[in-house]
């Protein structure tokens with residue numbers, strides 16, 4: 001297999017065993033970027049020099065016989081809403097076109113602590129609002145499996161780069177599915193941790209009560225290793241959990257005997273693509289052969305999840321986005337007075353979807369409608385949380401499709417409501433704050449990847465990692481690469 005298609009774990013051991021050098025690998029990834037970026041468009045900023053510099057240091061350490069960490073010398077990308085000191089962080093928005101953060105997000109500090117190698121910043125829907133990366137103010141990202149299709153979103157660049165071989169691993173953010181759905185569309189693994197497991201400090205806020213950062217990788221082993229680096233309490237994020245972080249690599253065992261898997265009937269309803277349904281059902285059935293127990297469950301408030309999410313997320317977004325006023329930082333379009341300066345700036349620099357959400361959010365929060373919309377949505381959120389609490393009394397994990405369809409065509413979801421409905425299987429997980437992972441579970445006849453979503457109890461990433469790993473070992477989906485290379 002080409003070097004740029006290997007998993008992080010395999011590249012790490014090749015480096016340690018001196019089968020390759022970090023320089024060779026970094027150059028291979030850079031040539032891959034040069035060969036694919038024009039078509040795929042996964043990156044907003046490429047930091048080649050930085051990656052080469054890291055490679056040099058890594059090779060020197062190896063030559064001296066020093067230990068190297070898991071990500072040393074392995075070029076990876078970071079979604080462009082995670083602050084990287086000295087490297088532009090635009091959120092794919094014109095309003096932050098020239099924003100160079102003076103500080104690092106906590107996850108980036110943690111990555112620096114293990115000498116990670118930054119290859120660049122990845123494309124996304126503007127401020128993470130969307131499910132196709134078509135809302136980026138800068139460029140389209142294309143699905144490496146079929147360039148007429150979207151990579152999913154909002155972390156489209158994070159998933160497309162890992163699938164295309166232009167990053168070995170990446171970090172995305174997930175507010176309502178933005179790690180899992182693009183992972184599913186691009187045939188890679190995406191993990192959304194429990195709310196509070198990974199610090200949000202330095203993640204540009206979209207909807208603060210839902211946002212989480214997580215890894216996008218080629219297999220479950222890589223996801224577990226990256227979780228070991230980024231998870232943990234942070235004094236800079238008061239919502240981050242104080243619970244000790246386990247060693248997630250200990251969950252990389254092929255053992256699901258006696259595991260109770262819940263299969264929610266509401267997730268296998270109308271609107272799901274037949275090929276997706278068949279692949280997901282086959283995956284769940286294969287757990288039975290591995291000794292797990294499949295239990296039919298109900299999550300009765302699922303049907304209200306989209307309405308509740310699309311009130312809560314825009315309400316929080318409208319509040320969070322007030323800071324882009326043309327004064328504090330970011331772009332400015334002048335006006336005659338302060339009000340027109342702010343109006344001109346926001347009118348010119350926010351995209352259509354961001355404006356739509358600001359309007360929905362402010363409407364839902366306004367005095368006359370607060371009770372009817374925002375407060376009601378919060379009550380529904382509690383009911384959805386209770387559905388999960390109830391279900392987890394009788395099962396260890398819940399399995400569902402990640403998305404109702406495989407990747408759709410660019411332009412196919414022009415109607416925003418149609419796109420919102422695509423989030424039906426992912427948003428309840430954020431509303432409940434529980435962890436979820438998407439793993440490849442097959443391909444459609446058109447060779448488009450399909451994802452299986454595994455949902456766990458709060459702070460029980462270990463069990464979803466174990467379940468995902470066991471399935472991955474039973475199949476060879478993870479070995480399939482774009483272009484048929486194996």
Ligand code: GLN
Nearest residue numbers: 128130174175176177178
């Ligand atoms: N598609 C959802 C939205 O547009 C989820 C986005 C996300 O997780 N960042 O809000």
